[in-house]
Amino acid sequence: MKILFVCTGNTCRSPMAQVLLEKIAKDKGLNIEVKSAGIFALDGQKASANAIEVMKQEGIDLENHRARIIHRDLLEEADLILTMSKSHKEALLSKFDFVKGKVYTLKEYAYGKEEDIEDPFGGDIRDYRRAKEEIKEALKQLTTLINGQLTGDN
Template sequence: MFKVLFVCTGNTCRSSMAAAIFKKIVEEKGKEIEIDSCGIAAVDGMPASFEAIEVMKEKGIDLSAHRAKKLRENLLNADLILTMTKSQRDYILNNFPELKGRVFVLTEFVNEGDFEDIEDPYGMGIESYKKVAEELWENLEKLIEKIEQKSEK
């Protein structure tokens, strides 16, 4: 099964929301994709942030059971590893150069190389989380289209 891993810093905001949103999109499309998330500097077992849980709840997604996972080598067996920022992508590639071709900034992958970092909403209030959730949703809709196109070939 095709595996996608979302990576951010703490795995309590962006990557956890990205994984939850993408699971919903994948289920709605009737696709089978394994989806996970982790954080480069995550503290194992931390829950998603209150704001992330609230924003996802508004979108009909329950993020309350999420627990953060620190980036570990065993998680890097995904077919596609998508980070939220260029610095996160570079960190992974510097530490695991063999992953070249599988690690991208989410926006870089869906926009054919053109990208912007998805800013960390941590500590910025609920409106920042809503903005990030919308940005993620938009990019993840493009992601499922790209994956569908590749699987048709």
């Protein structure tokens, strides 16, 4: 299964979601390929310093992450596209109609609630920790759902 996380700049939320899900998938032996991109990303930009720091606290290295802007190929190859906010989802649906049926907010897919992951950009380390925890909790539910799909339990 190929999952794409999308946020605004691909420097905070979506890269944190990507590396957290990669770690969970590895630990659980799930066959998942994970990527991330941003709707308004500057290609090649590093992850924000606070995102790097909170991932380091999880034992995950985000130093080598480089932002990339969303493009058609990424969207086409993804089986599931998870956005960090309703506005990201709406932007993708308005520009790329073929994503209908495979794009959701992360919380919508995990919990059935179309809610946003708060953007920590410009905030302090506590804002990044809060965003990380929101993402981690949603990913726990997500991996339970995906595991069922991958093993045919659903």
